[in-house]
Amino acid sequence: MNRFLLPLSIFIVVVVFLGVGLRLNPREIPSPLVGKAAPDFSQPQLYDPANVFSPADLKGKVWLLNFWASWCSGCRTEHPVLMELAKSGEVPIYGMDYKDQRDEAMTWLRRWGNPYPVVGVDDAGRVGINYGVYGVPETYVIDKQGVIRYKQIGPLDPDTVAEKILPLVKQLESQ
């Protein structure tokens, strides 16, 4: 081959890869926890600190665990989607208030609505560490045996809920 064409050929290959790369999301990292048992915890509940919230209580159910915080702007974006999903009654969403102030969290839920039957409090972020939370919001789909089946990093949007979460929930429920 003509050696003067070599730089151009290399460049074309790089451009093709960059083009493909544009459609990929480098932040989408497969969680090593998917397919493993959800780490156990027992955290005080936001509205009832005397009682604890623990995944053991939810054995036999398919449910979502949503890490959020009142200081997180992505959670605000995601919130209407959660409210809609909660209203549809397709799957229960349990909340984990991550590194937050209790009063601020309650004010936030009063203001924007509360999609969660129960909210746990993870003020030190220990549960977040066990679940490998990069940043809030993050949402986990957990099956009847308590195994994590899916992890969403960043806000949920209506498309993800309709195309990924709900079909997965249906499939898990039928098992």
Place this chain on the structure above:
Amino acid sequence: MIPEIGHFALILALCVAVVQGILPIYGAAVGNSALMAVAKPAARGQFLLVLTAFCCLGYAFAEKDFSVLYVAATSNSQLPLHYRLAAIWGAHEGSLLLWTFILTVWMFAVTLFSAHLPEATRSRILGVMGLVSVGFLLFMLTVSNPFERLIPAAPDGRDLNPLLQDPGMVIHPPMLYMGYVGFSVAFAFAIAALLGGNLDAAWARWSRPWTTVAWCFLTVGIAMGSGWAYYELGWGGWWFWDPVENASFMPWLAGTALVHSLAVTDKRGGFKVWTVLLAIMAFSLSLLGTFLVRSGVLTSVHAFATDPKRGLFILVFLAIVIGGSLALYAWRAPRVGLGGSFAMLSREGMLLANNVLLVAAMGSVLLGTLYPLFLDALDLGKISVGPPYFDSVFVPLMAPAVFLMGIGPLAQWKKASLPDLAKRLRWAFGVSVVTALALPVVMGNWAPLLSLGLLLAIWIVTTAIVTLRERLAHVNGDTLLERLASVPRSYWGMVVAHCGIAVFIVGVTMVKGFETEKDVRMNVGETATIGDYTFRFDGAQDVVGPNYTAARGIFHVSRDGHETTVLYPEKRRYPVQNQVMTEAAIDPGLLRDLYVSLGEPLDDGAWSVRLYHKPFVDWIWGGCFIMALGGVLAVSDRRYRIAWRRQEPAVPASTRTAGRKVA
């Protein structure tokens, strides 16, 4: 109103850029001097228009005009003025405006210092720069308009990312962009030469100072970025092989190769094809860096908020500019022919080897940077390539390059003799080896890499002394001072820049070999010792800054019972974005830095604290500044001053002759 003026100025600038990109190049092709004459006023007009836009955006920031979306997104009413102005380049849209503005600054500079160029060449150069500018202006006006309005206006802005609220932000991006964009001049020279078919020594002589100046800016820009990361990120590292750091480093490597290759083309007429390719490569890598930062294809701390439309636009632009110039290269370069022949053992041969090593290093950085993307695109999994890869590839490539750097300046052009070189260099070699082996033992920590680093650094300095001595023997002058003065500045430039590398290597080696760090919990009144220094923690106070609140720790540092200094590291909370920033406190010194950063508050006023003792760390950046100083010396050489003085033909012929009569 003012933002609309800025927006309108950008639209006008685009129109001018289109004219500047088409008419002069066409004029040069058909030999129409009226069309060629358009280039200069168009370039100057474009400069003024983009300057206007830039000032309008600056005004919007200064006046806190939160009805401009970009201003509302990147500043806040509490933000001090100098950071509000630096916020112009605090995010994607504005930094693009800075890019374009600097491109027009370089264009304007070309119109000022190009009177000695043939008209066709100058027209082509400005035309090519105009075309590059068209791409950037279109990009801004279509998908990244910094003047977009926000109606109704925001009551207050979302603030500049606290990480960027630092003096480094004021100066680092403009310096870096001056370097990046400065390579566009060498690129335009190369394309102009390919178009005109006149790749000769004169072309190289004209390109040289432009390339060197751009290289100096890039060197300083990268060094400042590295220094900023060192004190801002709070864990004492100075280079992270982050994709965006690599994006600035690759043009530097290509640019360094270009500077040397141009020297051969200028002096010996050789390497023409290679030089052209390097000129295209240096600027292409600058553009690639722009793409990587703004498209979101790679994760990086520097990445701007991403938008696939923008990514696609830059990719298409990249494909046109780089693809087009490489196609032009493939078409025209085969006819250029080779320069004079030379033996492998000659100055040309060593410069060629050096260039190949630099380009190989550049290639391996490129591969490491894009590798995660390649794997992901082929669906082979997600990985990240980190420092272990880069360190293990980089050292073996750079070590021989540095070794050659010592010999190259001593070798004759065309053909050198090995026994002769060995004879001239035996003292330098002996001194380097003995010192490099003995010094770490004396300092009490012998390690192979430590010795290698010192060997290379001492080798550079000793060979520089040998070169200089030989040079002094050949110049006129009675006293040493006179003889020193008659060595040309460009030669001094080379010596100084090479010694800058030596200083840099000493810094890197000593920090790696001798730094000590401690991660400790400290109660109030407790002490910790690191190296010879004792740090006493005297508690943390709350302080209030203009737009943040902070806990400020107090550390009394002493050595042998004498107080050395008091350090005040801070943990700042910026309420607008609710972000916490670590402000390390550093006591810099020629031979060592003491570095303290606060971790997390613990109970009873105790804190987790990170302490570092970093010997010679400032030499890393000092070395870079010395390299840049070398570049400045080279550019200030007499021959360029003469060339520029000869540019008088800019004045009409009649006044010129009149002037001469008076003289």
